[in-house]
Amino acid sequence: MSDPNSLAGKTAVVTGAGRGIGRAIALRFANAGADVAILARTETELSEVAGKIKALGVRCHMGRVDLTDPAATGKACGALVSDLGNVDILVNNAGVELELRQVADSDPEKWWRTIEINVLGTYLVTRFLLEHINEGGKIINMSSAKGLRASAQQSSYTVSKAGLHIFTECLANELWPRKIDVNNLIPGPVATDIFNRERRPERYTPEEVLEKFKDELPPDFPPQERIKHPDEVADLAVSIASQPVGGPTGQTFSLARRPI
Numbered sequence: 001m002s003d004p005n006s007l008a009g010k011t012a013v014v015t016g017a018g019r020g021i022g023r024a025i026a027l028r029f030a031n032a033g034a035d036v037a038i039l040a041r042t043e044t045e046l047s048e049v050a051g052k053i054k055a056l057g058v059r060c061h062m063g064r065v066d067l068t069d070p071a072a073t074g075k076a077c078g079a080l081v082s083d084l085g086n087v088d089i090l091v092n093n094a095g096v097e098l099e100l101r102q103v104a105d106s107d108p109e110k111w112w113r114t115i116e117i118n119v120l121g122t123y124l125v126t127r128f129l130l131e132h133i134n135e136g137g138k139i140i141n142m143s144s145a146k147g148l149r150a151s152a153q154q155s156s157y158t159v160s161k162a163g164l165h166i167f168t169e170c171l172a173n174e175l176w177p178r179k180i181d182v183n184n185l186i187p188g189p190v191a192t193d194i195f196n197r198e199r200r201p202e203r204y205t206p207e208e209v210l211e212k213f214k215d216e217l218p219p220d221f222p223p224q225e226r227i228k229h230p231d232e233v234a235d236l237a238v239s240i241a242s243q244p245v246g247g248p249t250g251q252t253f254s255l256a257r258r259p260i
Contacts, residue, residue, distance in 0.1 A: 006242040008033030011084050015067060015125055016094030018045030019203065021142065022191035024230035025091055025237045027052055032238050034089065035059040037080040039125070041066060059084060067094055067121030077128035086132045089241045092122040092164075093142045097157045097194060111156040118160035122167065136179045136245040140237055141168045143184035143252065145260040165252070172195035172250030181249035183240055188234040189218070189225060206230055225257045 012029045017038035023045075030036050030053040038053070040046050043064045053060040055064060055173060065076040081087070095118045099110040133139070146154065147161025164184075171182040190243035191209035197220065204212075206229050213227050224235040232255060240253055 003034045004031065006238060007089070010034040010088040010241075010243070011037070012087065012089035012091065013037045013039065013080060013087055013129065014091045014093055014123070015039045015121070016142075018042050020194075021187060021190055021230045021233050022091070023049050024234040025093060025235070027056075027242070028231065028234035028238055029089070030056045030058050030060070032059065032242075035061075035084050037061040037063065037084055038089075038108050039063045039065055039067065039076060039080075040094065066182040068116040068126060070124055071123040073121070073225070074128045077103075077125065077132075086134050087129055087137065087225055088134050089138045089140070089182045090126065090129055090133065090191070091142070091241075092125060092238060094118075095142060095160075097154065099156045100154055102119055103155050104151055106155070115160050115163075116154035118157070119163045119167070122164060125162075126171070132176075133178075133180055137181075138241045138243070139171060139180065139182040140185050140240055145170070145186055145188070145256055145258075148260055168252075169250050176249060179245050181243065183250070184252040185233070185237060185240065186252060186254035186256055186260065187228065187236075188254065189221060189227045190233055191227050191229055195227075200240045203218055208242060222258050228255055 007029055012034045014022050014026040017026040018040035026036050026038050035058050036053050038049055046062045050060045050062045061080045063076040065071050065072050071206050096114055098114045099106050141164055144161040146158045168182050168184045191206035193203040195209050234239045
């Protein structure tokens, strides 16, 4: 476990922080002493997370926003900087997987919406916050092994994560003079509502997902893989965010249990 005060005095921004991996990262950052700005689309989820963050004795800024809307995203970024000040850590976690079918059967609207949220959203938040990120800051982009290896389905998600992977490398090349490190985090399969393939109305909790697949992995996963709890991803995010100035940049950190 990382130093419980490793992020004391830091200000972090986490997108997609209302549930799943983003929620876990936001709470873990707060538990490590950081003030946290949380951005997402669902106000009820944001309010619940904000309450938990404030209960840990740190500041929290909550922003409900569609990250694919440039004007709204710029306004949200300005508001969080006005409230919490400059940023030390940015976690671009918001992402979706809306179109699962092969290209010939895909819905063009869902295909493009996936690209918008996963790539454009990451770009816009980064673009509007860059001038407010302190020297020595950290940017962590939530990537996927699917962005490094093509499959026969989920082309929109795969393309979006491939673009995000290269975006990380571009940023790393641009920002090293400011001593800002930019890295990818590949979580591997994580116990989130992404496994709600039957689309039941109630979202799965991490514990329900882990129980569901305790004896058998979902199809297409290698036998050595396992589904992780979101808290495990949050621990790795804290470790990356806690690296000293001049640490790794342009790299990929992974919790996957297979070569990628």
